[in-house]
Structure formats: C-alpha cells, structure tokens
Amino acid sequence: MTDFHFKLSDAQRRLIGDVRAVVQSEFKPRGEEFMQGAFPWPNIRKLGEMGILGMAVPKAYGGMELGVFDTALVLEEIAKGCYVTAMAVLGEVGTQTRIIATYAPEAVKQRLLPGVAKGEHLLSICMTEPHAGTDVGAYTTNVERRGGKLVLNGTKSLVSRAEEASAFVVFARVDDQPGGEGIGCVLVDRDTKGLVHKNRSHSMGGEYLHTIAFENCELPEENLLLGPGSLKKLLSAFNTQRCLNPAISLGISEGAFSEALAYAKSRKAFGRSIGEFQGMRWKLADMWREIEAARGLLYRACAGADPFPDPLLAATAKIYCNEISVRITSEAIQVFGGYGFTDEFLVSRMYRAARYGSLGGGTSETLRDLVGKRLMNADNPADVFDLADF
Structure with a gap:
C-alpha cells in the first residue's frame, strides 16, 4: 500500500495561506453580489495574477502543474468565502483543462493553455443534453x-x-457511431459560426446555467481532442471532478461552521452566550465531527489521485461531502x-449553494450504484476494504 498521511507540506501551507x-x-x-448572477471577474483576475x-x-x-490534492485544498479554501468563485475556478482547474492538457494535440495546448x-x-x-445526463451513451x-x-450538430444544457x-x-458522438463507444470529445471556440445561445436559467447557487446549440459548426481537424472509443479516458478525466466538486462542498461546510461558531459565541440569551447551552454545544x-469525517474521506x-482518482474512493468522498454540506449549512x-433565514x-x-454538490459531477444515486457494483464485484467479501489502494 502507498504511504499515506495528511501532513501538509510547507509549500501547501503557504499556498493555502495566500489563498485564504x-x-x-x-x-x-x-x-x-455574485449570488445575484454577476460573474466574479475581479476574483478570477486576482487568482489569475496569483497563478x-x-x-x-x-x-x-506557463502553469503550476499541481496535483489533484493541491487543487482540492485551494477550492476548499475559496468555497469558504465565495461559492460562485469556487465554481468558476473549478472550470479552469477541472475536467476540461485536464482533458486538454492530457489528450489535446500540441497546437491546441499551445493556443489555449497559457491563456x-x-x-x-x-x-x-x-456534457448534459436535454434528454440525457448520466446516460452518456x-x-x-x-x-x-x-x-x-x-x-x-447538437444541443447541450446546464452549461x-x-x-x-x-x-x-x-462530449459528442463521432461519425454517428452508436453507444458509449461512439463518444469522443471536440473543442469549439466561442466565435465559431453556428454556436447559438438558446437560453439561460439563474440557479439557487447564483450561477447562470445555459442551453447552447451547435448548428453545423465547422471546426478544424485538430479540434477533435479524442476520437470514438475514448469514453473510458473521458470518464477517467471527469472522475477528477468527483474530488474537486466535494472539495467545494467541504469548504462550504467549513465556512458555515465557522460562521455558526462565531455567532454561538457572540449571541447572548438568558444572560450568557448561546454556545454555553448544552444543546448548542x-x-x-x-x-465538527461530520466535517472532520468528510475531510478524511476527501x-x-x-x-x-494523480493523474486521475480511484473511482471508488472519489465516489465515496463525493457522496459524503455533498450530503453533509446540506446538513451542516442547515444546522x-x-x-x-430567524436571522439565518435572511440573505443578510x-x-x-451557503445553504443554497450546498444543494448543487450532489447534482453536478454525478448524482449521489449514480455514485451509490457505482460503489455498490464495485463491492458486489469483489471476489472475497472479507477483502472489500482493500478494494482501494491507499
């Protein structure tokens, strides 16, 4: 088994400290402001300057070339203060960038990655289409x-x-090849003729989610990032999202807990702080217990997880982090x-933001099924705790 411990390096501590x-x-x-729908450009520019x-x-x-663990630590920290910014950063450090960095032709890498x-x-x-989400095939x-x-040609939703x-x-089918084996991946630049923005919806978490259509969009051959038969590679890259999405959920939980703890110390009732009452303690x-358990799993x-996470561990961590974030923010x-019910x-x-976690990057139901199948496929039930090397 791999030597495993949680002690952060000095470099990781400096990175977290700078971000915090x-x-x-x-x-x-x-x-x-950003929960109302404005895109957090000032925050993105600042993080770009920081690398x-x-x-x-x-x-x-021109990048930092950091691993999944370091990336999760940073997203966790950002989510403590601004969920919308954390989600915007996820788009730059998650699946799409890792697909390009790992699989794209050299010309595409040189054109996009420095920017x-x-x-x-x-x-x-x-990925998601109006009629299909988890069912990639x-x-x-x-x-x-x-x-x-x-x-x-086609339509994508919840973008x-x-x-x-x-x-x-x-994510697209290539040359109409059927089933999951026909799925590949292409790159479309925003000024491509035939790329049409159909509509957008404001989400509970503050982001806008869009439906876009591709109507006879002509692309250069180098924009085919992965051809048919690449679904396993694409899902392996996407599996990274199942470590980074829960990092945001964990950060939300920690941020909400810190707010609650500070309030419990300062709010007075019956002549003492409410945190001095046993029920509140x-x-x-x-x-705290649930947050620490989630941190350990994640x-x-x-x-x-480098280059990509173990599916069993990532799924388990995502389910737990996503679900405790709803409980922690509710508590x-x-x-x-009554003040907690106001937007002030x-x-x-944070409660509204927490609800996204179990929907994006694979629903909790899908991931529970993945974990269950992995357990059922174990040769010896006594060895199930050795399924994931750590």
Missing part, C-alpha cells in the same frame, strides 16, 4: 469528419460560464435562528 488571505479580505465581502488558475496546466505552458493559466481564457464543459450531439474538417467562456470542451460538536481520495442556519447572513447563501 485573499478570499477572506476580498472575495467574502463581495459574495452576495491559481494554472494549477492544472503543465509548467511547459488559461493567466485567466485570459475560460473553458466550459458541455444516449448523447445525440454528433461531430462528423467531412472533407478535412469537422461538422458539429456553466457559457457567456464568459473562450472555448467549449464538448452538542450541535456544534456534531457539525483527502484520502485526493492523495493518490448553521438553526444556530442563527452568509449561512443563508
């Missing part, structure tokens, strides 16, 4: 290789950052009482 200082002093005070947006970009293209690292290019991923968006070029993105990484103790999944509101307090916004 910016988040708490600059991002957190402006968080309500944070290049975490998934190789050093050869991603500086915050000049934002990337958006297009049912996607109908299709790219056809025709006379030295690519022609893309983040569609108005801000410089390019879209699109027990509530805080249970919140850090374990991240520690051996934080309870600590605040951060815990209200």
Whole structure:
C-alpha cells in the first residue's frame, strides 16, 4: 500500500495561506453580489495574477502543474468565502483543462493553455443534453469528419460560464457511431459560426446555467481532442471532478461552521452566550465531527489521485461531502435562528449553494450504484476494504 498521511507540506501551507488571505479580505465581502448572477471577474483576475488558475496546466505552458490534492485544498479554501468563485475556478482547474492538457494535440495546448493559466481564457464543459445526463451513451450531439474538417450538430444544457467562456470542451458522438463507444470529445471556440445561445436559467447557487446549440459548426481537424472509443479516458478525466466538486462542498461546510461558531459565541440569551447551552454545544460538536469525517474521506481520495482518482474512493468522498454540506449549512442556519433565514447572513447563501454538490459531477444515486457494483464485484467479501489502494 502507498504511504499515506495528511501532513501538509510547507509549500501547501503557504499556498493555502495566500489563498485564504485573499478570499477572506476580498472575495467574502463581495459574495452576495455574485449570488445575484454577476460573474466574479475581479476574483478570477486576482487568482489569475496569483497563478491559481494554472494549477492544472503543465509548467511547459506557463502553469503550476499541481496535483489533484493541491487543487482540492485551494477550492476548499475559496468555497469558504465565495461559492460562485469556487465554481468558476473549478472550470479552469477541472475536467476540461485536464482533458486538454492530457489528450489535446500540441497546437491546441499551445493556443489555449497559457491563456488559461493567466485567466485570459475560460473553458466550459458541455456534457448534459436535454434528454440525457448520466446516460452518456444516449448523447445525440454528433461531430462528423467531412472533407478535412469537422461538422458539429447538437444541443447541450446546464452549461456553466457559457457567456464568459473562450472555448467549449464538448462530449459528442463521432461519425454517428452508436453507444458509449461512439463518444469522443471536440473543442469549439466561442466565435465559431453556428454556436447559438438558446437560453439561460439563474440557479439557487447564483450561477447562470445555459442551453447552447451547435448548428453545423465547422471546426478544424485538430479540434477533435479524442476520437470514438475514448469514453473510458473521458470518464477517467471527469472522475477528477468527483474530488474537486466535494472539495467545494467541504469548504462550504467549513465556512458555515465557522460562521455558526462565531455567532454561538457572540449571541447572548438568558444572560450568557448561546454556545454555553448544552444543546448548542452538542450541535456544534456534531457539525465538527461530520466535517472532520468528510475531510478524511476527501483527502484520502485526493492523495493518490494523480493523474486521475480511484473511482471508488472519489465516489465515496463525493457522496459524503455533498450530503453533509446540506446538513451542516442547515444546522448553521438553526444556530442563527430567524436571522439565518435572511440573505443578510452568509449561512443563508451557503445553504443554497450546498444543494448543487450532489447534482453536478454525478448524482449521489449514480455514485451509490457505482460503489455498490464495485463491492458486489469483489471476489472475497472479507477483502472489500482493500478494494482501494491507499
């Protein structure tokens, strides 16, 4: 088994400290503005200057080339103060950037990755379709290789950052090949003729989610990032999201807990702080316990995740982190009482943000089924705790 421990290096501590200082002093005070739908450009530019947006970009293209664990630590820290910014950063350090960095032709890497690292290019991923989400094999968006070029047609929904993105990484069927084996991946630049923004919906978490269509979009051949038969590679890269999405959930939980603890110390009732009452102390103790359990699961999944995580560990961590974030933020509101129900307090916004975790990057139901299948396929039930090396 791999040597495994949670002690952070000095470099990791410095990185977290730098991010924390910016988040708490600059991002957190402006968080309500971005929950109303404004894109957090000031925060993104600041993180670009710090090099944070290049975490998934190789050093050869101007990035930091950090692992999944380091990336999760940073997202956790950002989410403590501003969920919308954390989600925007996820788009730069997650699946789409890692697909390009790992699989794209050299010309595409040189064209996009330096700009991603500086915050000049934002990337958006297009997977879900109006009729299919988890069922990737049912996607109908299709790219056809025709006379030295690519022609893309189809519709994608629930797309983040569609108005801000410089390019879209699109999961698509290739040459109408059927089933999951026919799925590949193409890159579409935002100024491509035939890329149409259909509509957008404002989400509980503050982001806008878009439906976009590709109507006979002509692309150069180099924009075919992965051809048919690549679904396993694409899902392996996507599995990274199952470590980074829960890092945001964990950060939300920690941020809400910190707000609740501070309020429990300062709010007075019957001549003493409400935190001195046994019922409140027990509530805080249970919140802390769940957060620490979630941290252990997530850090374990991240520690051996390079280049991509173990599916069992990532799924388990994601389920737990996603679900405790809803419980923790709900309990934080309870600590605040009626004030927690108002938008004046951060815990209200965190509660809304927490609900996204178990929907994006694979639903809790899908991941529970994945874990269950892995357990059922074990040769010896006595060995199930050795399924994931750590």
